Structure formats: C-alpha cells, structure tokens
Amino acid sequence: MKLQNANLSWKENQPHSDLFDDIYFNPADGAAETRHVFIDGNQLLTRLTSWQRPVFTIAETGFGTGANFLHTLAFIEQHSLQIERLHFISTELFPLHKKDLARALEQSFPENPYAKQLIAQFPPLQPGMHRINFSDRYTLTLCIGDAATAFAKLDTEVNAWFLDGFAPAKNPDMWRDELFAEMARLSPPDTSVATFTAAGFVRRGLEAAGFRMRKQAGFGHKREMLTGIKTACPLQQREKPWFAAPKTDKPKHAAVIGAGLAGITTAYALARRGISVAIYDQASDICTQASGNRQGALYAKPPVAPTVAGQFHLCGLAESIRWLNTLNLFDNVQGAQCGVLQLATHEKEQQRQQQLIDADHYSPEILIGVDAQQASQLANTKINYPGIFFPNAGWVYPQALGKALVRHPNIQVYLEAKVDNIEPCDQQWQLGYQQAGDTKAATADMVIIANAKDAQNFTQTSHLPVKAIRGQVTHAKGSATLTTVICAEGYVSPPVDGEYCFGATFDLKDPCESLRGIDHDKNHAQLQKAAPNIAAQLEAKASWDGKVGFRCATPDYLPIAGPAPDLNAYLEQYQALRKDRKANVPSGTPPYWTGLFVNIGHGSKGLITAPLLAEHIASIACQEPSPLPRDIADATHPARFIIKDMIRKKL
Ligand SMILES: Cc1cc2nc3c(=O)[nH]c(=O)nc-3n(C[C@H](O)[C@H](O)[C@H](O)COP(=O)(O)OP(=O)(O)OC[C@H]3O[C@@H](n4cnc5c(N)ncnc54)[C@H](O)[C@@H]3O)c2cc1C
Ligand SMILES: C[S@@+](CC[C@H](N)C(=O)[O-])C[C@H]1O[C@@H](n2cnc3c(N)ncnc32)[C@H](O)[C@@H]1O
Known part of the structure; x- marks a missing residue:
C-alpha cells in the first residue's frame, strides 16, 4: 500500500482528520491532556526522578503533530529531571504534510526550539525508521508506517507506552491484538502503559498480552481512561x-x-x-x-517495488541529509542540496524507470519522473534523456x-x-x-x-568477504554551469571554483594506484553522453587531474x-x-x-x-x-x- 499524508481540515485553527473524522488533541488544553493521560498515566515524574539507568525509552502509537513528544520534553526540563538519555519512538501511518505540521506547531509551541527543529528535520514520506537527535539528550525515532507492523521490526526495551491514536471505534485497524502482542514483547516487567480510551476490547487485549490494566479518571469530558503495568513476561526466542x-x-x-x-x-x-x-x-x-573524493553524490537507486535494501538506502539518504543540514555543509562549497538527476541513457533503464514511476511507490518528496526537457532545465545544460530527479539530494565533499x-x-x-x-x-x-x-x-x-x-588484516575479521574495486575520478576546469548532480553510467557534480569532478571508473582486481589517461577518457566519454555541453566546454586534457580510490565491496x-x-x-x-x-x-x-x-x-x-x-x-x-x-x-x-x-x- 502506498503511504499517504494526513488529510486535514482546520476547525477553529485546530487540526482535524478528515479520514477518521477525529481530532488530534484536546482543543481546549492539549498540554494538560498529555500531562494527565500519558505523563501522569505512566507516573513519569516518580519514575524518571529515581531512574538510575542511562536510557529511558517511551514508545507511542500515532505521532500526529508530535505534541505528546514535545510536551514530554518540556515536562522533563520543567522538572529538571536528570535522565541521561530519553529515546522516544513513535509510529505514524499518515504523516502530516510539513506545512500542516508547521501550522500546528507554530500555534501550540510558538517559541519552542525543539518544535522548530522537528519542523525543519521532519522526514520525507518514506516508510521505515527516521531518527532525529534533539541535543545529545533526546532522540526521536519516527517509524513511518502502521504501528503494529513497525513495532514488529524492533528489538528494544520500552519502559513506558503512550497508547495514543484516533478513537478505537473510528480506527479499529490500529487497535489490533497484534499491536498489543508487540507491545508486550518489547516490554520487560514493570513497563507502564497509558491510553486515553477505556474501550473494553483494548483493556482485554492488553490484559491478554500480559499487562495488568485498571481504569482511572479520564481527561476533560472523558470519564475514564486506562493505565497498566506489564506483569507476565513470556520469553520469546528472537527469529534468527x-x-x-x-x-x-x-x-x-x-x-x-x-x-x-x-x-x-x-x-x-x-x-x-x-x-x-x-x-x-x-x-x-x-x-x-575511498573517502578522499572532492565531491561525492548523495545517491540511491530505488528499486521498482520497495525492498529491504531499497528502504535502507532511502532512509540512509534521509539520515545523511539531516546530518549535512545540521552541520551546515550545504553551502555550495563543501556540499550542496542541489538535487540529483538519475538519467536513463538506455532502453532497459528507461523501461525500469517508467515502471518505477507507474508503480507510484515513492512520494514526490523522494523522487519525480522528468523528461529530457525538464532534465535540461533542472541541470541548466542540454540533456538528451529522461530520468528521475531526487529534489532533496545533492553532493558533499567527504573530507x-x-x-x-x-x-x-x-x-x-x-x-x-x-x-x-x-x-x-x-x-x-x-x-x-x-x-x-x-x-x-x-x-x-x-x-x-x-x-x-x-x-582482513586483523585475525578477528580476516574472514569477512570484502573486495576492492578501483575507481578513478577526473577533475577538469570548464566554463558551463551545471546546477544539479547528474548520475548516468557515471556522475558529475556542479563545479566548485569552475572545476568539475566527474567519473568514476569501476574496476575489480585492479590495484593500480596512479591516475591513468585512459580512465580520464572513459570518464569523459560518460560525461559526453550524460551532459554533452559540459563535456565539450572543458579545458584541454593536458590540464586534467583526478583521484584514484578503492571502494570496499561485499558479495x-x-x-x-x-x-x-x-x-x-x-x-x-x-x-x-x-x-x-x-x-x-x-x-x-x-x-x-x-x-x-x-x-x-x-x-x-x-x-x-x-x-x-x-x-x-x-x-x-x-x-x-x-x-x-x-x-x-x-x-x-x-x-x-x-x-x-x-x-x-x-x-
Ligand atoms: C572513485 C570513487 C567514487 C565514489 N563516489 C561516491 C559517491 O558519489 N557517493 C557515495 O556515497 N560514495 C561514493 N564512493 C564510495 C565512498 O567514497 C565509500 O563508500 C566511503 O568513502 C567508504 O568509507 P570508509 O571509511 O569505509 O573507507 P575509506 O575512506 O577507504 O577509509 C578507510 C581508512 O582506513 C585507513 N586504514 C586502513 N588500514 C589501516 C590500519 N591498519 N591502521 C590505521 N588506518 C588504516 C585508511 O588509511 C583509510 O583512511 C566512491 C568511491 C570511490 C573510490
Ligand atoms: C490522535 S492522533 C495522535 C496525536 C499525536 N500523538 C499528537 O501528539 O499530536 C492519532 C494519530 O494516529 C495515526 N494513525 C492512525 N492509524 C495508525 C496506524 N495504524 N499506525 C500508526 N499511526 C496511526 C494518525 O494518522 C494520527 O496522526
């Protein structure tokens, strides 16, 4: 199923889900609701005051606007709770559009630096796990996808559960027995759970999974809610x-x-x-x-239908973009978030890219299909092939x-x-x-x-099956101005100080460490195909330089x-x-x-x-x-x- 953003309307300036016909939080006092239901429901003041271990982990269903997360950070700071590190893991099947998130948070958390960071670093609509570090003390891991499915892929210890969500009657798909079973699997004895609902099937489901539940006074007009503690602890062998x-x-x-x-x-x-x-x-x-290149492309090649490796690469790309933005490295000298064009220069790749676009698994925040004319406009140079464009990717100088x-x-x-x-x-x-x-x-x-x-030179790791693959890049001055990274058989990045870095060759069992003219020619031929006008305007070959490196590859x-x-x-x-x-x-x-x-x-x-x-x-x-x-x-x-x-x- 393709992921979708939340479809919101705004009622009296508060977000309202059209799909579920429900509210995200109490419009009168969201902070007091979070405090009553989730923070006090999990007895966080007492527990965090006496918590001796380095990490406390809260897991939530339904991240929504992130209000519960932000109220929890505010609570910790307001009470000067000295926990070393808080991990907050949340799940969200319908992430807010960034503009909706910004609108909701600018209203509820106007001057809050964590809210600003959350808006700036909110992940793209890409299934999987996305991590945002807020200072060195708070870490948010946002799992984009269904809650039970996401928790089934975790192997961690959760200390408190914020069982949030739309009303069980309006969204029964989330409140499944599988969810309760996964919560129990991740909970050692004494893990707490709190939820705003008092629905009987939720209480019974959590009890059957191993939590001892009780009803207590709910928030606002809600008469009752549920809290509980993990008691029974069935031991489960991890698969593999x-x-x-x-x-x-x-x-x-x-x-x-x-x-x-x-x-x-x-x-x-x-x-x-x-x-x-x-x-x-x-x-x-x-x-x-290998990390010695002048410019490296932030480059992923997603498969037509999502795979484990494809998800890893796209989540890795999003993670790297967050690191580079945080470090201010996208300054057009050390790196640039200029987008990456992946061209389809032969028929087979054109078919593959067409299938990928037709399959529609990836959101436009990740990639869009472009024809040769659009590609030429994006790159500011003549391009003869269609391709896919990654608007948020770019290049960086690894050093x-x-x-x-x-x-x-x-x-x-x-x-x-x-x-x-x-x-x-x-x-x-x-x-x-x-x-x-x-x-x-x-x-x-x-x-x-x-x-x-x-x-392989250390006895302990000599068995690891890695091999070296030689690669040479070429550096050459040129007058044309490319504005995005282009990847085809090789890749080229926008010039820095008028110099292009393009390549790279790919040769197994080739230990030669020196630059070779023949490899510059290969790189130039690839560039000619991908961006002919850039290749034509380079200075004479005698002035070209480059770099040889060895990739470390696995089977x-x-x-x-x-x-x-x-x-x-x-x-x-x-x-x-x-x-x-x-x-x-x-x-x-x-x-x-x-x-x-x-x-x-x-x-x-x-x-x-x-x-x-x-x-x-x-x-x-x-x-x-x-x-x-x-x-x-x-x-x-x-x-x-x-x-x-x-x-x-x-x-
Ligand atoms: C030509 C080329 C182009 C590339 N282009 C891209 C790109 O566009 N995008 C991208 O994402 N990736 C690209 N890569 C791949 C990327 O650069 C590598 O994946 C990455 O740099 C690997 O980093 P590393 O730290 O594993 O290896 P390395 O950078 O090779 O680091 C290993 C380090 O170990 C040191 N070392 C070795 N033995 C010892 C020892 N016994 N004691 C102490 N130190 C030791 C070495 O000196 C070296 O500094 C490219 C690679 C090449 C070669
Ligand atoms: C009441 S809102 C949560 C409010 C949120 N905790 C906050 O602080 O803003 C419920 C959220 O659950 C999400 N949701 C619905 N079904 C889900 C599912 N199966 N898995 C994960 N999240 C889901 C909704 O998209 C919505 O964002």
Missing part, C-alpha cells in the same frame, strides 16, 4: 537468534581504526554519547582513501564532512598511525600501532574496525556493520544449522568478540550508508534502541556470511 544484539556495558573509551567516512561517523555517534574516542589512521590526513565531525571535543585523531594488531586483554582491547617509526600501544573498552578492505553489495562475530565460536554454537537450517539453536547472546565492532563494505554508497550505520553501532554499543528495523540490521549484520555459508555447508 544469531543476529541478536550483544549485551554489554556502555563503553567509556573507544578506539576507531580508520579515519574514512565509516570510522569518523561512528566516532562522532559515540562521542555524542559522552564516550571518549581515539581514531587511528595510517595516512597523514583524514578521508584520503569537509569528516573535518566537521572530528571537531567534536570527545574525539582525538592519531594520524600516520597504522594499527597492526588488536587483542582482547582484561575486559579491554589492546591495540598495537606504528607511528613515526615507533611501535606503540593503546587500550580501549571498545574497538571499531573501519579500515575498509584492510579489515551482496550491502555494508558490514555491527558486532564482530567470533568465527570459531559461531561455528560451534550454530553447528546444527549445517544439517538443518531450521534446527533449534542456543537462544543466548551470540558469541561476539566482546566490545569489538566493524563498519566496512560501503561500496559506492558510503555517503548514504555510513551515517545511519554509525548511529546503529553507537546505539547497540550503548544499549539504546537502534535506528534500524530488524530486517535492515540483519541484512547488514557482520555474521550474515558465516550463517549463510553454514546453511549451504560451505563452512
């Missing part, structure tokens, strides 16, 4: 238990090996959580290898992104520092590295291997990000899979190298995959909810190749 997240204490010190996009974004996500991070790179600067992130005070970068080995030692990791001819050592609670293909072209499996222990623990892929296997935590994580294999899409996976790794290392639904976390899990090979009896 070999991918379950590790349970470790939040680290204090982390070491990241590799100062490319993967390493730096992970370091930043950890640093934001108060962890002190040391990054080691063998090069003399950050972002010099500028890296430099902005390593400025975080919790991050220290060690350059010309080549890590040779890592060993577990007394609940910590010891790193041996070479710097300025000296052999040095360092320790950390957590290590993140983010050195791309060279991850399924998805990155490898998460806890590092101990290969031999996996072979032992899950040996039954060799005989029967459905065999019962031990349900405990999988045998990871404690405190060791990996973030590699970003292929040609590191700019849209690295930030989201960095946030995923930092979240699971700190026992916080991940920003990834289970299917994407599993699809990028470092143990997936071991399990696949065991099932196929190759291991």
